[in-house]
Amino acid sequence: MTKRNGILLAGGLLAAGLLAWIWLGRGSTEKGGIHDVVADGDIPPAAVARVERHNIGSTLSIAGEFKPFQDVDVHAKVAGYIRQIYVDVGDHVNEGQTLAVLEVPELAAQLTGAEASVRAAEQQIRKAQGDLQRAQSAHSAAHSAYVRLKQAADSRAGLVAQQEVDDAQAKDLETEGQTASAEAEIASAKQQLEVSQANRKQFSAMSNYTRIVAPFAGVITNRYADTGALIAAGTSSSTQAIPVVRLAQTSKLRLVLPIPESVVSQIHLGDPVKVRVQALDQEIQGRVSRFADSLDRQTRTMETEIDFDNRAGHLISGMYTETRLSLREKKNALTIPLEAVSRNGDDATVLAVNAENVVEERKVRLGVEDSTRVEVLSGLSEGERVIIGNRSEYHNGEKIQPKDVSARAATTGSES
Numbered sequence: 001m002t003k004r005n006g007i008l009l010a011g012g013l014l015a016a017g018l019l020a021w022i023w024l025g026r027g028s029t030e031k032g033g034i035h036d037v038v039a040d041g042d043i044p045p046a047a048v049a050r051v052e053r054h055n056i057g058s059t060l061s062i063a064g065e066f067k068p069f070q071d072v073d074v075h076a077k078v079a080g081y082i083r084q085i086y087v088d089v090g091d092h093v094n095e096g097q098t099l100a101v102l103e104v105p106e107l108a109a110q111l112t113g114a115e116a117s118v119r120a121a122e123q124q125i126r127k128a129q130g131d132l133q134r135a136q137s138a139h140s141a142a143h144s145a146y147v148r149l150k151q152a153a154d155s156r157a158g159l160v161a162q163q164e165v166d167d168a169q170a171k172d173l174e175t176e177g178q179t180a181s182a183e184a185e186i187a188s189a190k191q192q193l194e195v196s197q198a199n200r201k202q203f204s205a206m207s208n209y210t211r212i213v214a215p216f217a218g219v220i221t222n223r224y225a226d227t228g229a230l231i232a233a234g235t236s237s238s239t240q241a242i243p244v245v246r247l248a249q250t251s252k253l254r255l256v257l258p259i260p261e262s263v264v265s266q267i268h269l270g271d272p273v274k275v276r277v278q279a280l281d282q283e284i285q286g287r288v289s290r291f292a293d294s295l296d297r298q299t300r301t302m303e304t305e306i307d308f309d310n311r312a313g314h315l316i317s318g319m320y321t322e323t324r325l326s327l328r329e330k331k332n333a334l335t336i337p338l339e340a341v342s343r344n345g346d347d348a349t350v351l352a353v354n355a356e357n358v359v360e361e362r363k364v365r366l367g368v369e370d371s372t373r374v375e376v377l378s379g380l381s382e383g384e385r386v387i388i389g390n391r392s393e394y395h396n397g398e399k400i401q402p403k404d405v406s407a408r409a410a411t412t413g414s415e416s
Helices: 002-040 105-155 162-208 261-266 407-412
Strands: 045-050 052-074 080-085 098-103 211-213 218-223 245-260 272-277 282-291 301-309 320-337 342-344 347-353 359-369 373-378 385-387 401-404
Touching: 052 218, 052 359, 052 373, 105 162, 245 261, 245 282, 245 320, 261 301, 261 320, 272 301, 320 359
Parallel strands: 045 401
Antiparallel strands: 045 385, 052 245, 052 320, 080 098, 098 211, 218 245, 245 301, 272 282, 272 320, 282 301, 320 373, 342 347, 347 359, 347 385, 359 373
């Protein structure tokens, strides 16, 4: 029994020693592995991109809103009651089409009175012309009688009494004055006719305003009055005159964009525009049609408009859009990714990687940029590498393991 216990004890000690040797060997291996990882981690990896040449364009994305090309409240020129209104909301009308007719009884009476005044003035002219003819005839006879008596008296002294000659001369002068008076009467009658005709023209024009017509082709977007409503004349801003209808020209729409002050100098007539209409999930093309050429003092923006043909009626006034304006474009420009640049006001820097894979912080001067890349005017050369991503993990003079993710590396499969 004692011999058996000794054997078991020896076996247990042998097993314990074997387990201790295995554990110590494993720990040493794991410790060596950790050390190796730490040693490799002394040089951190970094994603880099090369300075490459690309075509680059500067674009501006801005929200806008469609507006009717023309949009007006149609007022009545004269006050009156609406006798008939022919249109309602949504009706499409043509230029010159009658929208409503007003009832203005006193205006009709004024027009009738003006026409009567014209007829009276015409009658007065005819009467004055008859008086002038009679005066001219009387003057012609009196003048002939005077001339004959004068000639006879001059030919033989004492043949005609001087009194008769004087009476004939007085008659001649009297009829001459009557002729001049008749001519003045005609002139006065003609002036009165002109006044009467002007009044008739005025009242006739005012009567025409009882027909309210469409100033241009469009669609009725609002109706403010119904049959029988009293409409005030919309000729003075001091009166609270309500319009009859609101008319909008929607066959052609304006897209109005507020352009920021920083880029207004780059806006030109005819510049291409890409417009995405979110409500229709559709992109349409256009060009700059006009701009205000002055800034709004409050918003510091310049109102810019693009016209769109809408005869098909697909676009609706008030729709919002996302618009991209092409401002500048450069061919074969030296560029880097936007995420490689750190900006501080007007200053910009990048973390360049030299041939020894050491980080160098450099100042760069930038030019045109788009949504992904920016042009480098100075500070870098083509083919150099710059760090992209989180710049705070690296510092000037640090050595890195560069991982090239530039477009050229992706094409060639090269890696620094």
